[in-house]
Amino acid sequence: GYPLLTVTEEQINKTRVIKIKQQRFIADGSADDENLQWKIPVTVFTKSNPKQIAQQILLETPETTITLDNISEDDWIKFNYNSIGLYRVKYESETLARLNEAISNKAIGPQDRLMIQNDVAALCNAGHQSFVDYLKLLPSYADEDNFTVWKSIASNIGDLTSLLQYTNYFGEFTKYRLNLFSSIQKKLGWDADQNENPLSAMLRPMILSIVGKSGDQNVIDEAKKRFERHIAGDLIDPNIRGAVYVIVARYGDESTQEALRKLYFAADMTEEKVRLLRSMGQSIEPKIIENTLKFVFEGDNVRMQDSISGLVGCTSSCDGRDLVWKFLQKNWKSLVERFGDKSNFLIAFVEYGLSDFADEKTASEIKSFFESMNTPLVARPVKKVLETIHMRSEVLKRDSKAIEEYLKKQ
Template identity: 25%
Template sequence: MKVIPVNYMLEFEPIFKNFTFNGKEIITVDCKESVNTITMHCAEIKIKSCSVIHNNVVQKAVTKTDEKKEELSIIIKNKIKGRAFIEIEFTGELNDRLLGFYRSQYKQNGKTKYLATTQFEAADARRAFPCWDEPESKATFEISIIAENKFTAISNMPIISKKRMKNKTLYKFAKTPIMSTYLIYLGVGEFEYLTGKSGKIQIRVITTKGNKSKGKYSLELGKKLLSSYEKYFGIKYPLPKLDLIAIPDFAAGAMENWGAITFRETILLYDPKTSSTRTKQYIAEVISHEIAHQWFGNLVTMKWWNDLWLNESFATFMATKFVDKFYPEWDLWNQFIEDAMNTAMGLDSLKNTHPIDVKVNSTSEIREIFDAISYDKGGCVLRMLENYVGESNFQKGLKQYLADFKYDNAEGKDLWDAIGKISKMPVRTMVSTWLKQPGFPVVEIEKKDLTLHLKQRRYLLESDKKHNKGLWSIPLSVGLNDELFQKLFTKKSMSVKLPKNNIGFVANYGRKGFYRVKYDASTLLDLKMLVDQKKIASIDRWAIQNDLFSLCISGDDTVRNYLDFSDAYYDEDSYLATVNVAHNLASLYFRAFGEDFAQEIKSYTVNYLKKILYDLGWTPKKTDKHTDAMMRGFVISTLGKLDDDEVILECKTRYRQFMKNQKTISPDLVEPICSVMAWIGTSKTHDELTRLYRNAKTMEEKLRFLGALCSFKDEKLLLKSLNFSQTSEVRSQNMQLPIMKVAANPYGKKILWPWLKKNWPKLSKKVGRGNPLFNRIVASISSIADDSMEKEIRQFFKKNPTPGTERTQEQTLERIRINSKFLKNMRKEFTS
């Protein structure tokens, strides 16, 4: 770069009367060569004046904005070199699209209120002020905000002075350390807060008025996490304060702005009386994720967005590690495998996946890679790597990397080299096979006497010759109750010997590796017996049927084989295997919904779920495990939708009590019971649930009733719910939820696509172009369409371009083909 920013002095004044803001900035720059044109990023901003000062000489500048490139060119007569200052005055819009500097609206005592907040990742700081808006262009920032007296202002650093100016106040904030633009934060609103301390660092939970009491849990957890991360990384938290801020309208879940982390209200506010178990866990995971970023991402930042995955998957991995330390009884690593590994493998077994380390050219492409590959697959690869090099080498390598690159930018290879150097292992070559190529392998095993013959190939749900290539460095681990041996499997095939007198084996022991295993028939039979007798660790009991289920969908095995194998899990006592078998059986039934053979699958599913419900009981008990609460809800709502008479009867009784007194049902069961009532319900039920939605006090409660409103069998009522979701009563940040829920409802299949087509222009307006939630909406189409609709869906998106979802569209069409083929295979299998 010819011109490098050194420091920004920024002043913002949001004006709520007409939702605009005024801004002023003085950027100190270093011109490495003689220039008379300076180009930086700028979008949706009007420049009022601009001048450049060099050696005390002021030059008025001519400015040109290029809307398409989102750039501002500053042109001056006389060339300059060395230190200079750019002064710009500008105005912008406080938009309602949840990006850049935007407004959020909420109700308080029936009155509509507004606040202004920012979301700059990946490339939206340029919508708030002209800047060099790329992670590598780090600078220091001195920020001031002018706000009406009823408001408070927040930024990354503490306030150093406040000055009254008639009905407004000028807040000045301390100068930031050197940092990237995407981590800057500005907030103006009627806030209240809880304050605590972790060492010398002030920690606050900031909310809109009336909500701070729900911030206690987050504040206590934030304090514990901050000091734990300081110890683990061996580097003190670099700022004097850390704010956790709850925002009513927020597109993402949370954002790691340095020293001022923003969250959706439902992910920060916890009320022991009304919040569910899942909410408490989710809050803990997200706070942990965002605090990990304060070092990994904020202190050391990736050079460019192709390494985004390193930021995100690292925070995902660390979040699980640290919450697991505080709450070992939550069984978090097992849940990580059920959620993150399943989600990542689901996406990564498509031809239209992408490598973890992906080329990113334009800013709209950045939005596309905030997906399960960047977060979840990356997290699984880090877990595999930590297991391969050992925990202590992994931590030492990380410490070294953070120490070497603090206040600077780094690339993925810098981290691999640090861990490789300490562990004296081929880390970079091993890891690169998982980062540079798309997909992951399946290891096929054939056992002859004591010799295992292994082959690896790329695992695809829809395979073809073109995409079948790939060779991985697989840390192959074999064991039963203990690890028998570990080898790096780097060729297409190899053979290994089992020790004598062994009674059986599991490959990918502890499911540490990101790959599936296909056993030969006789080994699978032996494993079924070992599962039944629980002679295998619970994580491996989960893995064997998890792989087998996936192999059914890819056509490598049969559904009947899976159903037979699932018998071994009838007395399963671990959450992980139980929940996965339950999900798999239910998903087989709903895939076969309306087919003649659905009944056969239904009886397996009902038997399995009834046994779980019998063991758990309906009423939460003091002795319940943390995961029991999540399991109970799933089982009740699924049995209701399998039309089980007993469950429906019990739901009716409990719903009647709930309508008289809402305290009679535990928060974990409200949505399951209301969903079952909708499933059997009429328009009267629809009115009741809508009323419950309107009267709900918290966003978390509202979302439960919104979810239940999508469970009707009656198509007219489902359309009514979809139309309701388009009104101002449902926030745009929650728009994807009703669509995903109706897509998952077998009675929503016929109506959702016509409704989406008709409402797409409205949806685009409400959700906002480039919003990451659009990917979820597009992905939901795979549940409702079959391969006969592929052409029509393609044409629709051609006519209605939705930038940032192109990859998701391809993945969705591929999933439609996979689902259609799977259903055809099932028909053949069950009618023969």
């Protein structure tokens, strides 16, 4: 763990009185029995001068109070200038909401913009904050143009996506997700401009995949057109090829899968084969996911070292995760025999295949199954998976109702 600063504030005329309390941050939200304390260099800056530190202290005690003068009630404040310090910050909801302005007009740098949302997501997972705060924060990133910031948001939204798939309001969340990413997708388009920033080329496929999987019909139709032309010999730009494969695999039928398999067998480069493998199992049709697992693991279609890519693709949906879990139970002994009981691939199958469940019943099944299998190599990965599932289950228990209410008002 590392430090978490909890910030509470009070406005008295033109003075902001800020109380800072430190504690140990543990990602799964468990209590710190050791009550660890640090010496923490703390910096604060404000709306009135966002390029300069307003106050700097060394926090050596469990808590302290500082004051900022000549600051109006509506002015935002932010701790950890340029996010240099290794600590997370928990703001009150109102304090966090004020930062929307600093994020949307880019008054603060990309590192600070990244860490604000990343801290909130981590705090939500650990139970220190509600995911409603996170969902309220993200619209201020609609005009974000930094690859690293979007990559972090996409990762956090990906985790939330796999969690909220287990709710009956996932449709509302999908609309929210589409609204969030639509603006940047329209800016980036499909094709690279001349002299384009290389980071834009990296951002484009990530955004296209998210928007396509969120149901944007224009993006889906364009992906299908480009895929048809690709098969006919008008090749898709390799930078967006993976996104196109994922979108057409998701909404396609068995003939689409057959086309993907043909491309797989024709591909010379491992990178291209892996792209195709990752896409195949992302179908919304359970039968296609089953067939993908057979294709990946039966016979010698796929090299052993590439099989994890095929398996991971199959875990993008609830049905897919269930099928992967059933597959691992049915075939675990043969996988151990094939890959070897010291193979890191076994660890990958466990960690990547099973971490996205969100209910204690499945966790219990996983625990019982691997206890009976006696594969010492995966004991720690299984423990890690169980902890992750428990944490995700707790998030749903804590936040699901509030998230549902928030999304239904949008």
